[in-house]
Amino acid sequence: QVLPLDLDKFYAEMKKEDEHTNMNTVIAELKSSQDEGVVGSPVIFHYHLDISKLTTIKKRMTTCGSFENEEMRACDLRPLLFNFCCNPADWILGGKVQGLIDRSQKDKKTFTLEFTGIPTRSGVLIRFPEILLQYHVTSSSKISAPVKIHTKYPQSYKSQSYTNHMALACPSALDC
Incomplete structure (x- = not known):
């Protein structure tokens, strides 16, 4: 028995799925001010965000058309809430770690967010602070569409302990 297989239909479905995968997606790249440092020393991080592929689900209103267009325009420009989070075993975060x-x-279509991270342990750190995004929910928009984030992180950060550094202590004044 031979089963009919329509490959054209199959490939059309695959293409349609590929088109929708990047919808409502933010491209984020994390850059650090340095590649290595001492435990407890602050590191300046910058998240560069590209929101050009960000789309929103638009409500259909049953009232007049002009109100629907105003609602759609307002929905397109809703602010995004951001929040930085990380494993506290690796980093302590400071600065503006959440906001609009x-x-x-x-x-x-591009934004840069700056914050400070302090490494909490020595060694090579390969986990970095992550960014979470969601639409600002107002009283008229109770449901928020999910925002997917594709993030590019630095390869690693070398965090050195204090024992790797030589120091000399001396009195500031001699009383003899």
Whole structure:
């Protein structure tokens, strides 16, 4: 018995799935100010965000068309809430670790967020602070569409302990 197989239909479905995979996606790249340092020394991090592929689910209103268009425009420009999180065994975070990304300027598709990380253990750290994003939920929009984030991290950070550094202590004044 021969089963009919329509490969064209199969490939069309695959193509459609590929088109939707990047919808509502933010491309994030984490950059650090240095590749190595001492435990307890602050490291400046920058998250560069590209929100050009970010789309929102638009509500359909049953009222007049102009109100629907205003609602759609307002939905497109909703601010994003961001939050940085990490494993406390690797990093302590400081600075602005949560807040709003204002998307009121339609032409602006890239943002840079800065925060400070302090390594808490020595060794080669390969886990870095992550960013979480979600739409700001208002009283009129109770449900928030999920935001997928594709993140590129630095390869590693070499955190050295204090025992690897030589120091000399001396009195500041001699009383004889």
